Structures are given as structure tokens and as C-alpha cells.
Amino acid sequence: MKSSQVRALLLLSVAAVAGCQARVPFQRSIHVGSTKAPVIGLIFVPADYLALQPKLESLFGGPVLFDPALGAEDIAQHLEQGDWQFGIFSAGEYAGIADKPGLAPVAMAMGEHGQTTMKAFIVAARNSSVKSMADCKGKRFAFGPAGDLLYDHAARESLTSAGVPASELTREVLPPHLVSGRLNLSSGMEIAKVVAFDVTVPAGVVDEVTFAALPETGGSLIAGPSKDQFTLIGGTQSVPGPIVVASTKASPEDVEKLRSFLTLNVANDPMICKQMKVKGFVDPDLNAYAAAARLIQN
DSSP, rough: OHHHHHHHHHHHHHHHTBOOOOOOOOSSEEEEEOSSSSSGGGEEEOOGGTHHHHHHHHHTSOEEEEEOOOSSSHHHHHHHHHHSOOEEHHHHHHHTTTTTTTTEEEEEOOOSOOOSEOOEEEEEEEESSSSSGGTTTOOOOOSSSSIIIIIIIIIHHHHHTTOOOGGSOOOOOSSSSSTTTSHHHOHHHHHHHHHHOOTTOEEEEHHHHHHHHSSSSOTTTTTBGGGGGEEEEEOOEEEOEEEEEEEETTOOHHHHHHHHHHTGGGOOOHHHHOOOOOEEEOOOOOHHHHHHHHHHOO
């Protein structure tokens, strides 16, 4: 073997051990677009896909590269052109590009508890004056991340349906919430803590899995909130989880390989499930994503 070939093999071995993505010119690779880790994805496999990548490389018999993208539109363009074969989208990302040509849904993720969709509860502090959705008018309200399908779009739709559009909540005037004017927190647990212990924020939205995990009683600043500190005053529409999409220019054989692997094998791989925060994959329910798209449009 020539010394140049030996060096190339060594580089590929080091890259694989380090979690790097070896981009070899003129070699056929399977490209998967993702908005995860848009910068380091040029070199390293995003943490969500470290366990998935080697399994896919074995499946396809060659390199599988998780290509970084700045947004869903960027991925959609590559898929339409056919230079990327697959893309992984959150439901919110997919909702904005689902009507574009050149995209074919492959599989949808099940949440960590096996659910294909997730809803959230509108909760109020039990000792507050908020006893119904209508009582949220003129009050501060805790949302999740700005733009999140469940924690922002679905929560606002639920409030609006109850006669309380976001414009009639108390507007936030301090950074980092000044831009949206809403109190956008990072997670359901953070929202639960704020509603339970901050008297200036009497209500918020908490996903059903986070709420179910709370203890029945015994909430405190040290131990965290418990269910008996809240009154459930409403709920949101259920929304789906992430979806894997193929380019219509991808080979039917590659698409079927991926579909079969995701729906038949991922549920039996604890590391993939842990890193991707899924229980497995099933055939996509397009009605669920159409309903999600309507949330984004409203």
C-alpha cells in the first residue's frame, strides 16, 4: 500500500474516533441536513447523532454526513436540488416548508414516553387570583422558547381561543424578553418553578410530560414545585415531534433503507434514543403536521 493511502486511512481512523465527519472528495456520501450545531457540524457530528451516524454508515455502506444548515429553508433548498438526500426537522421547522416541492416524509419521531404528539397544560398558581383562562388577561404569563411550536404558538392559540390574545397579557419590558414582549423561558420545569414561586407570574404553560413528573405534594423552593401548587385552567392543541424527510431525487432504495431502519431498529438502540430524545420512529401522520402548520400561520 502506498504511503499516501496509509496516511489517508490513518486520518479517516482518527476522524472516526474523534467524532469528526470525514469529507472525502469524489466519494459517494449520504448527506443529512440538520439545524443542530450549525457551525461545528462542518467538522464534527452533532451530539444528537453521534450514535446514529455509524449505524447509518453501516446501513448505506459509506460515509453519512450531517450537514449543518442555518434554517429549514436552507435544508429544503438542498433537498429540492438533490445534493442532500435527507433532512431532519423539528415539527415547527417542517411546518414552514412542508408545502415545498421535492420533499417526501419518511418517518416521525415518538417522544421519550412513546407518544407521537405532545400537548401542554395552561396552569395557574393555586393561591393566585387566576382561576380561568380569561383571568390571564392583564397578567404576566410564562411561555417557553420564542417560536417553539408547543410552548409559544400552541400556547398563544389556546389563549386567543379563550379570548386572551397575547396583546392583552402584560407586556415584558426587560431584556431578553423585550423583543417578543412575552416571558419566554427555556423549559417546562423552569416555567413551573416561576409560576409556583414568583407571585408576579401567576400563570404559564407546561407540557404534559413535565407536569406528570411533578410530585403530588411537598413543593418547595429547594425541592421544586408539586402538582398541588397549580390549578389546571386549560390546555393546548397536541403537536407532533421531529420528522425525517427525503429528497424526491434520492434513490428509492436509499429511502426505503432509512425508513426501515428508523421504524424497525431505532427503538431497540438505547444510545440513539437517548441522544435524540426519542422512543423510536413510526410512519408519519401528515394530518398532525398539517395542523401544526396552521398554528404557525395563525
